[in-house]
Amino acid sequence: MRPDGRSSMRESILAAAVHLFAQYGYHAAPLRDIARIAGIQAASIYHHYPNKQALLIEIMETYMLRLNVSLEHVLKEFDDPLQRLHEAIANHIRMHTTYKEEFFIIDTEMRALEEEHKAHIISLRDKYEALLQELLQDGMERGVFRQSDVKIASYAIIAMCTEVATWFRPNGRLSVQQVITSYRQFIVEGLLLTPGVTHMPDETAHLL
Amino acid sequence: MRPDGRSSMRESILAAAVHLFAQYGYHAAPLRDIARIAGIQAASIYHHYPNKQALLIEIMETYMLRLNVSLEHVLKEFDDPLQRLHEAIANHIRMHTTYKEEFFIIDTEMRALEEEHKAHIISLRDKYEALLQELLQDGMERGVFRQSDVKIASYAIIAMCTEVATWFRPNGRLSVQQVITSYRQFIVEGLLLTPGVTHMPDETAHLL
DNA sequence: GTCTATAGTACGATAGAC
DNA sequence: GTCTATCGTACTATAGAC
Structure with missing residues (x-):
């Protein structure tokens, strides 16, 4: 279990993406911000998603x-x-x-x-x-x-x-x-x- | 009257913006494309809009x-x-x-x-x-x-x-x-x- | 699996000539 | 009023160490 209640980093990243895509829109939501909310660096997202x-x-x-x-x-x-x-x-x-x-x-x-x-x-x-x-x-x-x-x-x-x-x-x-x-x-x-x-x-x- | 039927360059630019904002979204619509449709260079937009x-x-x-x-x-x-x-x-x-x-x-x-x-x-x-x-x-x-x-x-x-x-x-x-x-x-x-x-x-x- | 470093690109906006 | 040239920035994505 991760600090944000998600059971895997993959889920944490997706949850952060949901939040930022909804708030700012897909194009206006930087991967760096998604990564920060998930608690990792932007580059690490690419281990979980292409x-x-x-x-x-x-x-x-x-x-x-x-x-x-x-x-x-x-x-x-x-x-x-x-x-x-x-x-x-x-x-x-x-x-x-x-x-x-x-x-x-x-x-x-x-x-x-x-x-x-x-x-x-x-x-x-x-x-x-x-x-x-x-x-x-x-x-x-x-x-x-x-x-x-x-x-x-x-x-x-x-x-x-x-x-x-x-x-x-x-x-x-x-x-x-x-x-x-x-x-x-x-x-x-x-x-x-x-x-x-x-x-x-x-x-x-x-x-x- | 301009070739696109608009009565001023200001209107041509706005019409192009309407079209591209609607099609691709505000953040995904580049000023360069708006300018191209309006028939000018991107920099020239700034004469009409801040x-x-x-x-x-x-x-x-x-x-x-x-x-x-x-x-x-x-x-x-x-x-x-x-x-x-x-x-x-x-x-x-x-x-x-x-x-x-x-x-x-x-x-x-x-x-x-x-x-x-x-x-x-x-x-x-x-x-x-x-x-x-x-x-x-x-x-x-x-x-x-x-x-x-x-x-x-x-x-x-x-x-x-x-x-x-x-x-x-x-x-x-x-x-x-x-x-x-x-x-x-x-x-x-x-x-x-x-x-x-x-x-x-x-x-x-x-x-x- | 996560990091640092950075490549590569595209964008909004400005400077200054004409 | 429009141009060319370019600045400065921000972004996605990759390379390679650990």
Whole structure:
């Protein structure tokens, strides 16, 4: 066990990279600073990783894979479209608040990927979009969701739930669960106060 | 008039900066490349702008001001909360598709701002959020919108409508107007197919 | 596995001629 | 207002000792 709680120097380096890439951006984060936080010299990083780009790839690949696995699990676990959507939203927001910096990097540093690696990471992102679109399409076909453009709906949901990683503060005004509840209601029911809505969840009915 | 259609070298330089900042990111876009696109040498940029950072500031300030002015106009022009929201969404998406690269830079290069200038740009962004929150709060108090967390609702709307700038292609599958219509319905009515909804706009009723 | 030393390159910015 | 030439700096990455 290392002083920073990581179990290997390789992990310490990656953790430092996550922190600095998220704070300053990939190009503005010098390897010397990553090394200093990890407690070694810049040259020593090259014993663990072939170059700076490899750090970015490992961060993006690792967490996009985790995100996909977690959504696949939701789709396998549940069948009801509305419950699936509820769980997918909760899963997305939980992942993006728990691994805030990692997903912020995925969201903002796609341009920093060199061309050879970009296609791979984009394919992982496309896979996630496809899974969510499958969920939405199924819900529309089964008459639970309104007929609408599936791609636009998936982009909208992903954009709003991803951006939580930008402003969420673990000790802020709202808990993760409160954020999830608000987003669920907003996505499923919209903003309009519509008399006669029958799907109002009990947990929010008191607000009326 | 210059060969690129800009009316001054100052504008040509800024247009080149917009293009390269959006494509590669602020730190990865060399002044030499900006100069080449503008048709001059890198050193000549310094006759028009004091430094590279000034280019970023001018882009962000100009378009955040335009965005605020346009939303203020919507709030002055309309009174009905639902119509205000419709117009605000349309305005946001129109601005973000028309000035796609400029707003993409505002959205992704906040970290590249040096500390002295960051506060100013953030205050412009905060102003925009406050205007939208005022619209939402008013709509809730007047019983048109559901009671919900105004800040979360504003973040969600801004995030989803801003991200359009990332994927929208002028000659793509969907027109700007189709995107606006889809987003409006999604934001106002949500995904759920709820029997008994009374506020279904005529323009989308045929989808059912 | 980590170090020191440094190669090699690219960048932002300046000086000064025209 | 634009040029050429170049300064000073900072960065990624490598070489080679320990």
